[in-house]
Amino acid sequence: MxxxxxxxxxxxxxxxxxxxxxxxxxxxxxxxxxxxxxxxxxxxxxxxxxxxxxxxxxxxxxxxxxRFQPKGVYEGAGKEHSCESFGVGLGIARIPRYKGSLWPRGCFAPNTRGGRRAHPPKVEKKLHxxxxxxxxxxxxxxxxxxxxxxxxxxxxxxxxxxxxxxxxxxxxxxxxxxxxxxxxxxxxxxxxxxxxxxxxxxxKIRAGKGKMRGRRxxxxxxxxxxxxxxxxxxxxxxxxxxxxxxxxxxxxxxxxxxxxxxxxxxxxxxxxxxxxxxxxxx
CATH class of the missing domain: 3.40.1370.10 (Ribosomal protein L4/L1)
Incomplete structure (x- = not known):
């Protein structure tokens, strides 16, 4: 020691x-x-x-x-489509699809084009x-x-x-x-x-889109x-x-x-x- x-x-x-x-x-x-x-x-x-x-x-x-303002998304965003899943047995994904044609593209689901977001911003989130x-x-x-x-x-x-x-x-x-x-x-x-x-x-001039938003x-x-x-x-x-x-x-x-x-x-x-x-x- x-x-x-x-x-x-x-x-x-x-x-x-x-x-x-x-x-x-x-x-x-x-x-x-x-x-x-x-x-x-x-x-x-x-x-x-x-x-x-x-x-x-x-x-x-x-x-x-x-100073942060709570923000969220519209509840119906990505959900306002007339869509339905074809079900099983067709060898295709069971995601909801637009109606009106034989093989329409998917919709509504988070992993599809135009679908809803899986985890959107929530108003309840604590920002302060x-x-x-x-x-x-x-x-x-x-x-x-x-x-x-x-x-x-x-x-x-x-x-x-x-x-x-x-x-x-x-x-x-x-x-x-x-x-x-x-x-x-x-x-x-x-x-x-x-x-x-x-x-x-x-x-300096700001190097982003803030130039168009009043903070040039x-x-x-x-x-x-x-x-x-x-x-x-x-x-x-x-x-x-x-x-x-x-x-x-x-x-x-x-x-x-x-x-x-x-x-x-x-x-x-x-x-x-x-x-x-x-x-x-x-």
Missing amino acids: NEVLLKFKQLDLSPYIQPLPEKPAEKLKVYGIDGAYVADIEAPLHFLEPIRPDLIRRAYLSALSA EEINKKEKKLAIRSAIAATAYRSWVAARGHVVEKVPSLPVVVVGDAEKINRAKEAKKLFEALGLWPDVERAAEGV YKEPKSVLVVVSDLNAPLIAAVRNFPGVDVVAVNNLNILVLAPGGVPGRLTLWTAPAVEKLRGLFL
């Missing part, structure tokens, strides 16, 4: 040990519209949660499947992946915490070289911006605009803007930027925080939204 323990101690386990992410900040830096540092505010407990990619993926699948309420809230808090780690945000593919600090928090006056031109200056001052350009360059383009996800109120003028100013989503803090969900179930979205918070976050999802 001692020899086994000795050999185990001599093994090099460094390739299998992942380094811990950087320590979460207990203070959040607030920046002005011009990108200058303004003050520090205490971070909500959401940003101090441990990051759980497994739970985030589970909550994402639950939220995504909640259910999740506990506490698990859902924990997943949202974990996804919020992932927005504060530069390593998680960069691993998701966002451009963060010019971002001063994460999470990016801007003063409440930014919610009054009502022009895209001014919003672009705000993004440039905070180092967020390169990620919007990355999303613009990644817009595929657009990468870029910055998520979190405001305190749905009536904020900033929503109209940034909603047309490539890949940018805007959401009120009380409407935060796992679909916008971790698109595809992958945590670490580049997020711009307004100071009033951060203050409002303190009493949510707990």
